[in-house]
Amino acid sequence: MAAVVLASVVLAGCAQPSGSVEPGGGPGGRVVQGARSAKGPTPSAQPYRRWGLTAPLPAPPSPPAQRQVSPGGDRPSGGDLLPVVDRILTRDQVVFLTYDDGAEKDPRFVDMVRELRLPVSMFLTDSVVGPGYGHFARLRSVGASMQNHTLDHAALRGLPYAGQRAEICGQQNKLRARFGIRPRLFRPPYGTYDTTTLRAAADCGVTAVVLWRAAMEGDGELTYAKGPRRLRAGDIVSVPSGEPTGLSLRERTTRLLRGIQGRGLTVGRLEDYV
Numbered sequence: 001m002a003a004v005v006l007a008s009v010v011l012a013g014c015a016q017p018s019g020s021v022e023p024g025g026g027p028g029g030r031v032v033q034g035a036r037s038a039k040g041p042t043p044s045a046q047p048y049r050r051w052g053l054t055a056p057l058p059a060p061p062s063p064p065a066q067r068q069v070s071p072g073g074d075r076p077s078g079g080d081l082l083p084v085v086d087r088i089l090t091r092d093q094v095v096f097l098t099y100d101d102g103a104e105k106d107p108r109f110v111d112m113v114r115e116l117r118l119p120v121s122m123f124l125t126d127s128v129v130g131p132g133y134g135h136f137a138r139l140r141s142v143g144a145s146m147q148n149h150t151l152d153h154a155a156l157r158g159l160p161y162a163g164q165r166a167e168i169c170g171q172q173n174k175l176r177a178r179f180g181i182r183p184r185l186f187r188p189p190y191g192t193y194d195t196t197t198l199r200a201a202a203d204c205g206v207t208a209v210v211l212w213r214a215a216m217e218g219d220g221e222l223t224y225a226k227g228p229r230r231l232r233a234g235d236i237v238s239v240p241s242g243e244p245t246g247l248s249l250r251e252r253t254t255r256l257l258r259g260i261q262g263r264g265l266t267v268g269r270l271e272d273y274v
């Protein structure tokens with residue numbers, strides 16, 4: 001059996017949020033080097049090829065010393081309200097992959113996350129996950145984080161405080177019972193919320209509300225809520241699951257990773273920044 005040696009990976013250099021600087025280039029660029037033998041490459045020796053990539057993902061930079069929360073444009077005023085984020089203001093050449101709902105439970109996606117070491121964040125809805133929490137326990141065991149997306153995927157904006165609190169705290173309790181954790185991050189269904197949502201989420205132990213700037217549709221195309229119509233450093237990307245037609249979650253993830261690499265970016269862990 002051929003010996004396996006780790007591949008060389010180039011860590012993307014620091015740049016302005018526009019992502020115009022090439023990876024590893026410019027002042028302050030950082031490079032992390034390893035080694036991979038070119039002798040006898042096989043799918044098992046080079047797992048990125050197994051998942052449809054032509055090169056390994058660069059390793060993300062070390063986590064920042066302090067979390068760098070950047071409020072989204074719709075954040076209501078008020079010093080006691082939770083931050084609402086749709087992207088992170090960072091010079092690190094990273095984007096953040098978030099997956100919503102929990103409908104699609106392909107065990108090969110677990111293999112993909114494990115082999116590519118993808119630091120993904122799963123925003124789970126209890127009524128969608130149903131009896132499938134075991135799948136997400138396996139994802140958590142390979143490095144995915146579990147976050148809150150309500151009990152029943154109800155649109156929260158305009159609901160009374162008690163109803164919003166029940167949706168958010170109820171899922172906090174479910175995730176604590178399943179995984180022994182109380183999530184810090186919360187994504188409101190459909191991205192809609194109001195100041196009552198922020199109060200209820202804070203009272204449930206949430207520290208930030210997470211939206212997105214880019215979303216991947218079932219056909220694999222990216223849409224953008226605002227700003228430039230291209231991926232850039234700090235973007236939070238939403239990948240809803242359970243599309244009745246179109247590409248599978250694995251196929252959409254592969255397409256997304258190719259686009260990330262094409263922009264000279266890599267995948268960071270959202271929880272390190274928020």
